[in-house]
Amino acid sequence: MELKRRLKELIISELKLTNVTADDISDDGPLFGADSALGLDSLDAVELVVLLQKEFGVEVGDRATATAAFTSINSLAAFLAPKIPQG
Amino acid sequence: MSGRKKAPRYGHRPGxxxxxxxxxxxxxxxxxxxxxxxxxxxxxxxxSARRAAGEYLDLTFPGRGRRGRLRLTYRYYYQFGLCLVDQAAAGILGPQKLRLDFPDDPEIRRLDGEGRGLVLITSHVGVWQRAIAVMEFMRRSVYLHLRREAASESMGLAGFEAAAPHVVSPDGFLGGVPELSSALAHGNIVAVMGDRGYGSATCARVEFLGKSAAFPLLPYHLALTTDSDIVVFLTSRAGRMRFRLRAHIVRMTPELRAMDKNEARLLLLRRYVGLLEEHLREHPLAWFNFFDFWAGS
Incomplete structure (x- = not known):
């Protein structure tokens, strides 16, 4: 499955988002904050950090990485792609 | 929760x-x-100083007349001043001058042995900065979720002999939450204030001293998501340069793990608020949180 699609589905299931499908999440829209269609907040960021570690074995342990990676699905996929085996 | 600080800054540089x-x-x-x-x-x-203390004192000591209230406000600020002088003395004369009585707790030793993450919840009572240093025996990194200016004021007092804590500012993107989550996942200690939400912290309203107040949910969400245990630290002044520390351990049990996360968060928050209220019943003039805590209730 394409990485972006997989990320969207994981976010929906792990963050228990209701009334949202993968198709509703835009690739370049903000994931967090008032401008986000998903309405994620800092508590959801805790889930996302643990999710990335559990699913991909990838760490987001500092502010600069989080700021770069957690902007949108595009940025998250770009951050993950070189760190995980493609298949 | 942005909140608004009601109290003026106390003192000035010459003072x-x-x-x-x-x-x-x-x-x-x-x-x-x-x-x-x-x-x-x-x-x-x-x-402004009287206003800043007014709501807390009214809730804790209801039914006081104008004079009684003024006397109480004086006693309250004097207790605050004593803590500030003791903290300043620890910074000037050395942290070892400030005595913190903390009974050797076998349960805390057990927590150390298990090596899981630990959420240390502190409150605006006594010398919470010094209390964090008590965990140094665990030889794990401590991440302190606190504004940098507040941290730089208090770190000299914390008395860490080995590694100083990593300060993670609650300001900026996601309030430093990714760093805290990662630290806990690696079995480290994260110290957060239980009675103040900074920046855009997500809060829940619960009854506190008989009135609805907003408390941050982050400590409990961190613990539940990273499967970490919780230790609530509450300190009280016991005399000249002397404080007592009480630790309350909240284990991450299978029941908590199985609960709906929203319910579990609220349950843990209420447990913390209950502990804080119990502490304040015993030490009513010891909560120095000059903040519009009940705003919007």
């Missing part, structure tokens, strides 16, 4: 210098004596 000079030259005694007049000035001539 602080006088206190520092007194402590360095003569010890804390004369500083306590000068405090009598300084507190009098704030309580009688600074209405």
């Amino acid at each position: 602080h210098r006088i206190f520092h000079w007194l402590i360095r030259c003569f010890g804390v005694g004369p500083a306590y004596a000068v405090l009598v007049f300084v507190i009098g000035y704030y309580v009688f001539f600074r209405p």
